[in-house]
Amino acid sequence: MKIFLDSADIGEITALCDTGFVDGITTNPSLIAKSGYNILETIAEICSLVDGPVSAEVTATDFKTMLTEGQKLAAIAPNVTVKVPLTRDGLMTCRALSDAGTDVNVTLCFTAGQALLAAKAGAKFISPFVGRLDDIGRDGMGLIEEICSIYANYDYDTEVLVASVRSTQHVVDAALMGADVVTLPPKILTALYHHPLTDSGLDAFLKDWKATGQSIL
């Protein structure tokens, strides 16, 4: 399963890319706003730091302007994936960009029916928002299970990119279900390393080791 970082913060991205676990980046208009920097410059800088796909989202809502924005974003670097919302115009934009050879990530997906349409529109990635579904008392990971089954039934190439991840359990569940990608906020990627038994076990090993007076180097 690929791990993407859900961030537009250059400092965070640089630090976490050093771990070797980051296969790509997703951004959205809220993350760009939070960064405080220009979208075109930010996406260009991220693309220079990361070899994998970097999702950059359009902000228009009509097909014609979305397509123009998407073409402009795609021209920034070869690893840009254009992100479009799951609307009628967004899916038309997905079809047009995909036909022209640009990878598209269809975002703000909340039903399996929407995910089916995105696959039929040629999306490279579908981004179901599991955390936001959980927030309203629905079953976010249940949606991932449905989409994985539907895509497998028809051999769709669209990759299931689990977004709006709130916990390490979401990551484990996504892997068990065979999702292709999770995009993680930095704090969830960092949390994946940790377990209290790892910490206490290491403390005990180091205490015992110190008592030996030995040194490996």
Ligand code: G3P
């Ligand atoms: O980038 C899309 C998605 O991951 C946003 O997550 O936490 O704002 O629901 P969140």
